[in-house]
Amino acid sequence: GQxxxxxxxxxxxxxxxxxxxxxxxxxxxxxxxWYQQHDGGAPTFLSYNALDGLEETGRFSSFLSRSDSYGYxxxxxxxxxxxxxxxxxxxxxxxxxxxxxxxxxKVLA
Amino acid sequence: xxxxxxxxxxxxxxxGQQVTLSCSPISGHRSxxxxxxxxxxxxxxxxxxxxxxxxxxxxxxGRFSGRQFSNSRSEMNVSTLELGDSALYLCASSLQGAEDNxxxxxxxxxxxxx
Numbered sequence: 001g002q003x004x005x006x007x008x009x010x011x012x013x014x015x016x017x018x019x020x021x022x023x024x025x026x027x028x029x030x031x032x033x034w035y036q037q038h039d040g041g042a043p044t045f046l047s048y049n050a051l052d053g054l055e056e057t058g059r060f061s062s063f064l065s066r067s068d069s070y071g072y073x074x075x076x077x078x079x080x081x082x083x084x085x086x087x088x089x090x091x092x093x094x095x096x097x098x099x100x101x102x103x104x105x106k107v108l109a
Numbered sequence: 110x111x112x113x114x115x116x117x118x119x120x121x122x123x124x125g126q127q128v129t130l131s132c133s134p135i136s137g138h139r140s141x142x143x144x145x146x147x148x149x150x151x152x153x154x155x156x157x158x159x160x161x162x163x164x165x166x167x168x169x170x171g172r173f174s175g176r177q178f179s180n181s182r183s184e185m186n187v188s189t190l191e192l193g194d195s196a197l198y199l200c201a202s203s204l205q206g207a208e209d210n211x212x213x214x215x216x217x218x219x220x221x222x223x
Binding site for chain 1: 153166211
């Protein structure tokens with residue numbers, strides 16, 4: 001089968017750095033995406049990695065190691081508004097996406 | 110630019126009924142994907158349409174179907190509803206689909222089956 005694994009919940013304090021890991025087992029691989037979803041809201045795109053390495057976008061960075069089938073999302077200088085669910089997603093074949101079950105991030109004051 | 114819109118936002122049906130959900134993508138986007146979101150299951154891919162053609166689908170029973178119109182608007186239909194079909198149904202659009210890294214999601218339709 002095809003699966004993505006990520007922690008169900010992560011808690012951190014405001015101003016801290018948090019890393020959300022994602023490991024995947026898929027029949028193919030085109031890239032790893034990250035989405036943020038606030039309660040009651042729609043998922044919004046954060047980042048995409050097709051090649052190994054680190055991609056940085058402001059306070060958020062995403063890393064990919066294709067040889068390890070592993071990636072992570074790094075959130076720096078955490079803010080209360082970062083409290084949300086974070087999903088990793090893999091495209092194992094054309095026109096198809098598999099999402100992880102999501103990591104609920106709680107940011108404490 | 111207007112975002113992805115989905116109608117209706119909320120729906121209550123009973124077992125055995127059928128339902129049709131609608132999704133209007135961002136103007137110019139030709140790819141529309143549908144997902145089912147349930148607590149603990151994350152987002153599960155239903156199918157993807159591009160230029161009125163279904164290009165890929167997930168592992169859902171045949172009761173779940175969809176279509177796309179020439180203006181890229183898409184509908185999904187669920188027949189013979191079961192209690193387990195209660196979920197948030199999300200659609201997402203992108204310019205081309207596979208070549209795009211970013212999908213834009215609509216607010217979803219919350220379906221409750223009684």
